[in-house]
Amino acid sequence: MRAPFVLQTAIRLFEELGEVGLLAARTFQSIFRRRWERGMLVRQLEEIGVRSLPVVALTAAFGGLVFGLQTYIGFNRYIGPGSEGYAGPIISLGLSKELIPILVGVMVSGRVGSAMAAQIGTMKITEQIDALHSLGADPVRYLVAPRMIAGVSMVPCLTLLGDVIGMAAGYLYIVVLMGVNGQIYVQNVMLYLELWDVATGLIKAAVFGGVITLIGCWQGLKTRGGAEGVGRATTRTVVIASISILLLNFFLSKALPASLTLK
Amino acid sequence: MIKIAGLYKSFGTTPVLRGVDLDVRRGETMVVIGQSGSGKSVLIKHLIGLLRPDRGEIYVDGTAISRLRGEALQKVTRKFGLLFQGAALFDSLTVGQNVRFGLERYTTLSREEMDAVVADCLAKVGLRGVERLMPHELSGGMRKRVGLARAIAYSPEVMLYDEPSTGIDPIRADAINDLINVMKTDLKVTSIVITHDMVSSYKVADRIAMLHEGRIIQIGTPREIQASRNPVVQQFIRGEAEGPIKIF
Numbered sequence: 001m002r003a004p005f006v007l008q009t010a011i012r013l014f015e016e017l018g019e020v021g022l023l024a025a026r027t028f029q030s031i032f033r034r035r036w037e038r039g040m041l042v043r044q045l046e047e048i049g050v051r052s053l054p055v056v057a058l059t060a061a062f063g064g065l066v067f068g069l070q071t072y073i074g075f076n077r078y079i080g081p082g083s084e085g086y087a088g089p090i091i092s093l094g095l096s097k098e099l100i101p102i103l104v105g106v107m108v109s110g111r112v113g114s115a116m117a118a119q120i121g122t123m124k125i126t127e128q129i130d131a132l133h134s135l136g137a138d139p140v141r142y143l144v145a146p147r148m149i150a151g152v153s154m155v156p157c158l159t160l161l162g163d164v165i166g167m168a169a170g171y172l173y174i175v176v177l178m179g180v181n182g183q184i185y186v187q188n189v190m191l192y193l194e195l196w197d198v199a200t201g202l203i204k205a206a207v208f209g210g211v212i213t214l215i216g217c218w219q220g221l222k223t224r225g226g227a228e229g230v231g232r233a234t235t236r237t238v239v240i241a242s243i244s245i246l247l248l249n250f251f252l253s254k255a256l257p258a259s260l261t262l263k
Numbered sequence: 264m265i266k267i268a269g270l271y272k273s274f275g276t277t278p279v280l281r282g283v284d285l286d287v288r289r290g291e292t293m294v295v296i297g298q299s300g301s302g303k304s305v306l307i308k309h310l311i312g313l314l315r316p317d318r319g320e321i322y323v324d325g326t327a328i329s330r331l332r333g334e335a336l337q338k339v340t341r342k343f344g345l346l347f348q349g350a351a352l353f354d355s356l357t358v359g360q361n362v363r364f365g366l367e368r369y370t371t372l373s374r375e376e377m378d379a380v381v382a383d384c385l386a387k388v389g390l391r392g393v394e395r396l397m398p399h400e401l402s403g404g405m406r407k408r409v410g411l412a413r414a415i416a417y418s419p420e421v422m423l424y425d426e427p428s429t430g431i432d433p434i435r436a437d438a439i440n441d442l443i444n445v446m447k448t449d450l451k452v453t454s455i456v457i458t459h460d461m462v463s464s465y466k467v468a469d470r471i472a473m474l475h476e477g478r479i480i481q482i483g484t485p486r487e488i489q490a491s492r493n494p495v496v497q498q499f500i501r502g503e504a505e506g507p508i509k510i511f
Contacts, residue, residue, distance in 0.1 A: 043355075119355075122354070123353075126349060126354075127348070127349060127351040130308070130351065131345075131347060131352075131353070134311050134313070134340060134343065135364050135413070136337055136368035136369050
């Protein structure tokens with residue numbers, strides 16, 4: 001007798017969680033116990049970090065501009081003309097803690113996570129993963145561990161850059177375009193924005209980097225069925241990684257303290 | 264040197280190997296023939312731990328390998344060189360880096376020594392000066408030969424050839440047959456060749472084993488196989504559509 005659909009789905013979900021957990025454990029074991037594949041690591045640092053710069057810069061700039069625009073309207077409409085100088089801390093806080101880590105995470109999952117799934121998936125169906133085994137290279141150590149190190153280190157770097165660009169774009173809109181007093185704007189930012197706010201975003205980004213890498217590699221390694229299978233792995237990576245980022249963001253926002261300042 | 268005892272393997276509900284027994288002696292070339300999809304590639308993937316049997320055991324120099332993992336398994340796989348059916352070259356590495364790959368992991372040679380081995384192995388398969396090319400710049404036959412150069416680079420004790428003549432012209436295929444024979448006579452390498460090319464089989468084999476419906480149904484020298492009274496073997500070696508093997 002076939003198990004009911006809900007039960008089958010639940011079993012499959014737990015199986016997949018188990019697969020991801022196992023891959024994560026093997027990846028961390030490779031990172032901490034063995035010599036790193038330096039050539040592959042450098043290539044991945046470049047792929048994830050350097051090559052994502054343009055898309056992250058563009059996204060952060062327009063994210064900052066639109067956030068500035070809406071915050072300006074909000075202050076102007078609900079608190080009154082002249083209060084727009086207080087938009088600075090709101091923009092900086094919102095960007096650094098929430099918007100930029102999410103934007104960078106989603107962009108990287110689309111650009112890099114999908115590429116990882118496609119590349120590793122193609123290696124799987126063309127027997128290159130088997131060739132790694134036969135030539136004495138552990139695929140997790142050779143393929144997954146360098147990507148994990150690069151993802152966990154480069155996504156926070158991209159996020160930090162995004163923070164700077166986003167905040168500059170917010171300043172540009174409110175101060176330069178809308179003529180609000182720049183000194184008040186900056187003073188308020190310095191007064192209310194804590195280093196911890198930026199750090200919170202960076203911690204989230206590191207988690208997102210790890211999750212994107214893990215999902216991309218996991219989907220790549222379980223690819224089956226030729227070009228169609230590679231396409232499916234790519235799509236699933238972007239969908240699962242993007243949803244995971246949004247869910248994790250909420251729980252991390254809840255779990256991480258809002259401020260480190262003692263009250 | 265290699266003993267396969269009662270090997271069973273299924274994928275889902277489809278049985279592929281149903282009790283394979285095979286002994287390969289040190290220094291001999293064993294050719295395994297059989298229809299496409301008969302499980303020949305599955306069989307050799309068990310030898311280097313890429314697949315694990317559902318039942319049965321594989322012994323390499325007396326060591327049971329089916330439960331080995333990690334470094335213990337790597338010690339055994341170091342003895343094997345595998346030429347993949349589609350070459351399986353690493354797309355992101357140059358030809359030279361592909362051939363060096365096993366050397367970097369299995370040997371302690373210096374960079375200069377590795378360069379010399381790479382050039383020598385590429386020359387053996389009839390390719391010179393291609394170290395800097397990427398795999399996508401090569402023809403199918405060239406890729407196959409680079410795959411062979413990569414497999415022999417670290418001087419394995421056992422060479423596994425998965426369809427070595429598929430996808431290359433008859434002259435190049437014969438050159439690879441010669442190379443398989445040179446590996447046996449000069450370097451005393453044990454070889455297992457998976458093929459359905461009977462011309463190659465007769466040229467390189469010391470013994471031929473026929474895999475059919477998940478079992479080895481006959482083993483013998485090329486002459487014994489040619490003289491076989493088994494109608495399945497006869498149909499296969501003659502390449503006839505009519506006979507006990509139903510293709511439709």
